[in-house]
Amino acid sequence: MLMDSRIHTHALHLRCRGLVQGVGFRPFVWRLATELNLQGHVRNDGDGVFIEVCGKPSALAVFRERLAQDAPPRSRIEHIEVETCTCTGCQEGFVIADSAPAAGGQMRTAIGPDSAVCDDCLIELFNPRDRRYRYPFINCTQCGPRYTITRSLPYDRARTSMSAFTQCPTCESEYRDPAHRRFHAEPNACPSCGPRLWLADASGTELVQGDVIVAALGAIQRGEIVAIKGLGGFHLACDACNGEAVARLRSRKQREEKPFALMLAGTESAREFVHVGEDERALLDSPERPIVLLEKRPGADEMLPGVAPGLAWLGVMLPYTPLHYLLFHQAAGRLTGTAWLDSVQPLVLVMTSANPHGEPLVADNDEAIERLRGIGDFYLMHDREIVARCDDSVITVRSEEGGARREAAAVSPHPSPLTPDPLPLTAHFVRRARGYTPRPIRLARWVPPVLAFGAWYKNSVALTRGDEAFVSPHIGDLDNAATCEALLETIEHMQVVLDVTPQFVAHDLHPDFFSTRAAVEYAQKRGLQAVGVQHHHAHVAAVLAEHRVDQVVLGLALDGVGLGSDGAAWGGELLRVDGARFERLGHLRKLALPGADRAAREPWRMAASALHALGQGDAIGQRFAHQAAADAICQMLERASRCPTTSSMGRWFDAAAGLLGVRDMMSFEGQAAMLLEGLAEEYGEVAAEDSFAVQADGTLDLLPLLAALSHERDATRGAARFHATLIAALDAWVWTAAQRTGIRTVALGGGCFLNRIVSRGLSARLDARGLKVLAARAVPPNDGGLALGQAWVAAQHFMR
Numbered sequence: 001m002l003m004d005s006r007i008h009t010h011a012l013h014l015r016c017r018g019l020v021q022g023v024g025f026r027p028f029v030w031r032l033a034t035e036l037n038l039q040g041h042v043r044n045d046g047d048g049v050f051i052e053v054c055g056k057p058s059a060l061a062v063f064r065e066r067l068a069q070d071a072p073p074r075s076r077i078e079h080i081e082v083e084t085c086t087c088t089g090c091q092e093g094f095v096i097a098d099s100a101p102a103a104g105g106q107m108r109t110a111i112g113p114d115s116a117v118c119d120d121c122l123i124e125l126f127n128p129r130d131r132r133y134r135y136p137f138i139n140c141t142q143c144g145p146r147y148t149i150t151r152s153l154p155y156d157r158a159r160t161s162m163s164a165f166t167q168c169p170t171c172e173s174e175y176r177d178p179a180h181r182r183f184h185a186e187p188n189a190c191p192s193c194g195p196r197l198w199l200a201d202a203s204g205t206e207l208v209q210g211d212v213i214v215a216a217l218g219a220i221q222r223g224e225i226v227a228i229k230g231l232g233g234f235h236l237a238c239d240a241c242n243g244e245a246v247a248r249l250r251s252r253k254q255r256e257e258k259p260f261a262l263m264l265a266g267t268e269s270a271r272e273f274v275h276v277g278e279d280e281r282a283l284l285d286s287p288e289r290p291i292v293l294l295e296k297r298p299g300a301d302e303m304l305p306g307v308a309p310g311l312a313w314l315g316v317m318l319p320y321t322p323l324h325y326l327l328f329h330q331a332a333g334r335l336t337g338t339a340w341l342d343s344v345q346p347l348v349l350v351m352t353s354a355n356p357h358g359e360p361l362v363a364d365n366d367e368a369i370e371r372l373r374g375i376g377d378f379y380l381m382h383d384r385e386i387v388a389r390c391d392d393s394v395i396t397v398r399s400e401e402g403g404a405r406r407e408a409a410a411v412s413p414h415p416s417p418l419t420p421d422p423l424p425l426t427a428h429f430v431r432r433a434r435g436y437t438p439r440p441i442r443l444a445r446w447v448p449p450v451l452a453f454g455a456w457y458k459n460s461v462a463l464t465r466g467d468e469a470f471v472s473p474h475i476g477d478l479d480n481a482a483t484c485e486a487l488l489e490t491i492e493h494m495q496v497v498l499d500v501t502p503q504f505v506a507h508d509l510h511p512d513f514f515s516t517r518a519a520v521e522y523a524q525k526r527g528l529q530a531v532g533v534q535h536h537h538a539h540v541a542a543v544l545a546e547h548r549v550d551q552v553v554l555g556l557a558l559d560g561v562g563l564g565s566d567g568a569a570w571g572g573e574l575l576r577v578d579g580a581r582f583e584r585l586g587h588l589r590k591l592a593l594p595g596a597d598r599a600a601r602e603p604w605r606m607a608a609s610a611l612h613a614l615g616q617g618d619a620i621g622q623r624f625a626h627q628a629a630a631d632a633i634c635q636m637l638e639r640a641s642r643c644p645t646t647s648s649m650g651r652w653f654d655a656a657a658g659l660l661g662v663r664d665m666m667s668f669e670g671q672a673a674m675l676l677e678g679l680a681e682e683y684g685e686v687a688a689e690d691s692f693a694v695q696a697d698g699t700l701d702l703l704p705l706l707a708a709l710s711h712e713r714d715a716t717r718g719a720a721r722f723h724a725t726l727i728a729a730l731d732a733w734v735w736t737a738a739q740r741t742g743i744r745t746v747a748l749g750g751g752c753f754l755n756r757i758v759s760r761g762l763s764a765r766l767d768a769r770g771l772k773v774l775a776a777r778a779v780p781p782n783d784g785g786l787a788l789g790q791a792w793v794a795a796q797h798f799m800r
Contacts, residue, residue, distance in 0.1 A: 011040070011087035012060055014051040014067070018078030019439065021155040022112045024141030025049055025075050026096050027183040032070070033094040034178070036063055043097040044154040046499065048109040053094070054087040074115060074142055074287065078442070096184060099154040108466070111150045111497060113435050114231045114390065116289040116320035118143035120181060122338050125322055126329060131170070134213070136323040137195045137384065141185045143287065147438055148232045148388050149187065152496055157186040161385035168193035195384035197323065202377055204369035213326045216380045220327075220349070225249050227354055227368055227376035230321055232390030232434050232473070233361035234354035234368050236376060237263075241348055243305030250306065252375040253356060258668040259308035260352045261291045261315040261392065265328040265345035270316050272344060273300045279397045279424040288435030289320035290393035295681075307350060312678030315394060317351070320435075323380070353391055360476055360486035363389040388493050389486070390437065390473040394430040395423065398756045429780040430754060431458070433473035438497070440468035441778045441788065444548040447795035451491065451502035453519040454787040455535065455562070456510070457669070458780070459483070461491055462787035464795060465500045469545060471779055471788050478514040488518065505530040506794035508538070508786070510563040531797050533790040535562025536573045537582045539749030539781070542789030544577070546778035547747075552578045553774070554585075554743050556734055558758075559750035559782065560600065560650035560669070569593070571648025574698065574737055577747070580797040585737050586698025588652065590645035594633045599651070602665050603672045605633060606651050607658025610706045612637040627664065649752045652702055652726075659709050660718040670751070677755050679719035686720045688728035700733045702726070727761035735769055747774040749789075751782030 016025070021044050029042040029051055038055035053063060064082065071077055117125070121138045124130040132138045139145070149160040157163055167175060171190050174182040182188045189195060199212045209215040219226050220237060223245040228235045236253065238245040240262055250256065264270045267281050274294035276284070283292045293313045300314065301307075308314050319325045331347035332340050354362040354372055362368045363386040368379060423429075429436075445467055452462040459475040472490045476483045495501065507519035509532040516532070523530035533541075539562075540555030555575040564570035565584075572588030592609045593599040599606055604627055608620045617634055624630040636643055650673065657663045657672035662679065666672050691704040705725050712718035734746055746766055753759045753775065763773045779785030 010057050010060055011052065011054040011085050012064070013083040013085060014053070014064075015047060015049075015081040016051070016067070016077055017048040017080075017108060019074075019076040019110060019112050020049045021109055021153065022146045022150075022186065023074040024072040024185075027141060027178060028070070028072050028075075029067070030094055030096055030178045030183075032063060032066055038063060039092065039094055041095045041097040044099040044109075044156065046109060046154060050100075072142065074112060076439075096178065099156050109153060110438060110440055110468075110470070111153060111155050112146045113288065113437060113439060114145050114148055115143045115287040115435070116318075117322050117325065118287070119338070121322070122325065125325065126335070126337055128336060132190055134326055134329075135191050135194075136197050136213075136321070136326055136382070137187070137189050138322045139185060139187045139189075140181045141183065142181075144185075144187050145231050145384075148386050148390050148434075149384070150497060151387055153499065155186065160186055161387050162187050162189070164385070165189055165194050195382045197380065197382045200369070200379040200381060202373070204379065212380070213330050216378065217327050217330045219378050223248075224377040225252070225375065226378045226380055227362075227372050228323065228351075228380045229365070229368070229382055229386075230323070232386060232388070233363040234372070235351045236354045236372070238350045239348070240304050240307055240350045246304075246306040246350060249350065249352070249375075253352070255352075256667040257309055257671065259311055259313075259315060260350045261317060262304070262307065263317055263319060263324065263349045263351040265332070265347065266318060266341040268343055269345045269348070270294070270318075273297055273304060273348075274314050274316055277397070279426055282424060283395055283397070283427060284316065284318050286435075288393065289317055290395045290435060291315040291317045293394065293396045293430070304348070310675055310678070312681050317392065323382075355391075355476065357480065358477055359480055359482040361389045361391050388473075388490075388497075391431065391433045393433045393435050395427050396430055396754060396756060397424065398426045398428065398760050423777060428754065428759070428775070428777060429784070430782070431474045431784055432460075432471065432779055437473045438470050438494070440465075440470050441546050442548065443467045443469055443545060443792070444550050447792075448504060448798060449500050449502045450504045450506055450791045450794045450798075451519075451522070452506040452787040452790035452794065453487070453491075453508075453515040453522075454790070455508045455515060455783045456513045457560075458782055458784040459487060459515060460784050460787050461487065461494070462791040463494050463498060463500055463502065464791050465498055469788055469791055470494060470498060471785070474784055484514045484518070487515065491522075502528065504528060504794055504798050506533050506787075506790040508532065508563070508790070509534055509565065529798065531794045533793045534565050534582065535786070536564075536570055536575065536750065537577065537793060538786050538789035540575060540577050540582075540747045540789065541792045542779055542785045543747040543749050543774050543776050543781075545788050545792035546776070547774050549745065549747075549774065550579070551745065552576065552743060553745040553747050554734060554737055554741070555582070555747045555749065556730065557750040558649035558752035561646065561648050569644060569646035569648060571646055571650055571750075572652070572700070573647065574700075574733060576741060576743070580793050580800065585741075586700060586733065587647040588649060589699055589701040589703060590647050591651055591655065592637060592640070592643040592645055593651070594636045594643050596642055596644055600654070603654040603658035603662075604664040605658070606655035608633050609637065609643075610655040610659065610703070611710065613703055614707050614710070616710070624664075649750070652706075653752070655706055656709055656718070656722045659706060660712060660715040660722075662715055662719070673752075673755065676719045676722065677757055679716045680723045680757055683716040683720040686717070686724050688724040689721065691725055692729035692732070694729075694733050694736050698737070700729060702729060705729070723755075723757045723761070727758060727765065730758075730762050731765040731769075734766060734771070738769075738771060744770070745772040745774065749776060749781050753781040
């Protein structure tokens with residue numbers, strides 16, 4: 001039946017763009033239109049959401065206003081186009097229409113990230129009278145998988161891995177009922193029609209169990225290691241309070257000392273082991289559910305033997321899938337309701353990514369049995385396919401005042417488009433993945449489609465579309481064939497799900513990186529232009545891209561290593577950045593790398609290098625007599641044999657750690673610097689010393705600082721002295737360049753800015769001088785955000 005156009009002569013066509021699919025947006029529009037007695041329809045398409053609505057002018061005005069104000073909390077409307085037209089006949093009532101392809105054939109929308117199970121679903125999960133009681137795949141329009149199950153857009157069940165499950169009549173009724181919370185919830189399911197869970201033994205043989213959750217929890221409580229399939233891949237789980245189980249997991253995974261993440265039932269349970277401030281609690285409880293790095297409480301290491309040895313922080317996350325919650329629910333005695341989550345629960349799980357030997361996260365069932373053989377004792381698996389693997393995000397919160405007390409910084413439930421991710425102002429990504437990708441990062445202007453391949457460590461890739469950049473989930477270090485293959489798979493999936501065909505390609509300057517070779521090959525096969533982007537230029541450009549800054553800035557890039565435009569190893573760089581161009585204004589004094597790359601893994605070698613530079617080479621043999629290679633290293637330094645030089649900030653951290661006796665050898669990247677930071681936090685603030693020099697040619701010389709530390713007997717005090725003086729030195733270096741160039745904006749990039757003491761202290765000093773300080777927030781400052789900077793530089797290069 002058509003409405004009489006003489007009664008309803010006003011109509012609107014509205015086009016909503018942004019994160020508007022898979023977040024309950026169409027049901028919200030239906031409810032709003034129905035409440036206002038409007039007619040028309042809403043549908044998904046490749047551009048986002050299209051709405052045609054007819055009715056009285058006053059009701060249409062209210063509809064327009066509330067469409068933006070009352071949108072679902074998981075949605076993010078970037079833009080609404082409104083066209084006023086004459087109603088030529090609208091269908092009676094308001095309906096959700098079938099999805100349509102994009103206008104012009106190209107997608108302009110995006111799928112949302114996966115979200116933790118919502119409170120409404122948790123209430124049902126723990127209600128014995130509910131038909132989804134203890135069902136491990138409960139979800140609704142406000143929670144559950146999105147990105148990890150999506151094959152293509154528009155976001156409909158047929159284009160997800162849930163297409164393998166036909167809804168039962170009851171679920172279908174919910175799905176079709178506009179008044180229901182599961183109206184068009186694409187992953188909707190129940191025990192009768194949805195994915196199922198089972199437990200398998202170490203060989204992959206399914207075990208006949210009366211209750212899978214009871215059996216899996218029992219295995220964990222007996223000290224076994226259980227591989228658990230989640231949203232974006234598998235975790236390896238064990239009892240975090242069982243030192244033998246933790247040690248066995250370390251041995252099997254070949255992860256000597258790198259910290260494990262914990263999963264606890266709630267923030268009150270977390271407070272038993274770590275300090276939780278307001279910012280941290282907001283992140284822990286957020287729908288994104290990242291791992292948050294939190295300061296240990298005294299005694300934490302004794303209660304959690306071997307989980308994060310020697311470090312000042314623990315990585316903590318809360319459950320985010322119904323399956324996770326069911327394990328804690330079983331351990332708590334299957335209590336009804338959710339109140340039990342607000343009290344301390346006994347179960348503490350190590351929940352570490354199932355990526356053996358640094359390979360990509362395991363996501364497939366058969367792959368898990370093959371690749372995790374000899375690691376997992378049991379497999380807790382399900383038959384919902386993971387289309388796109390996605391690791392846990394990791395976030396650090398920078399205390400403005402140090403210590404356990406932190407000022408609150410609000411997290412907006414409806415973040416502005418100018419804020420790429422809903423993080424507190426003090427928070428920064430260490431790894432950006434589940435819960436946040438594939439949210440777009442808004443750019444300063446439209447750019448051509450650029451595919452950026454990232455670098456070697458912590459690889460991620462980026463793809464631009466219009467005025468947006470999409471950064472992939474964390475992929476990993478490209479030091480094995482499986483991770484390299486995962487890089488190529490990620491690129492293919494991103495192009496399909498975003499419907500983008502790259503016109504240009506960007507990569508790192510280093511010719512030996514797999515990402516560089518893959519980028520060049522990709523471009524050559526398609527006849528595209530490719531451009532190499534200097535590593536530290538890209539670090540700074542990533543910050544500029546997310547802040548939408550188009551002006552000339554000073555860029556301070558501090559990291560472990562990156563190939564310089566002169567072919568040398570850079571890592572402590574002060575740059576003048578102007579879009580696609582940069583000028584090297586200065587660098588840290590170069591240190592020799594005795595034994596080349598091996599020196600980056602053995603801080604004692606960098607300490608020996610510093611002693612040699614100080615004219616104290618004779619002390620190397622005595623100081624490091626416990627190292628068999630000490631005399632050989634001394635000779636190498638004397639002869640300058642196999643001792644390339646580097647301006648890397650990371651190696652200065654290593655040298656300080658070696659001189660203070662903090663660490664001779666590292667078992668994972670950045671370990672010495674992390675230990676040094678933890679000791680400095682433990683000691684507290686000290687006065688900066690005048691033991692550095694900013695030279696006329698722009699070189700910052702920290703050798704006087706290492707000379708002072710070479711006589712320090714207290715490692716904690718020495719760590720505090722190093723940090724305080726380093727901050728003062730960097731401040732003086734940047735301020736000298738700012739005075740000389742007249743540039744008043746500084747962008748801070750590179751992995752060393754994950755150091756909370758340096759990041760906090762330097763930002764405060766530069767801000768006090770009246771300089772505008774930009775830091776990475778939408779992506780990590782380390783190589784995990786490098787692809788964004790590569791894409792931004794390349795786009796400007798090709799648009800010139």
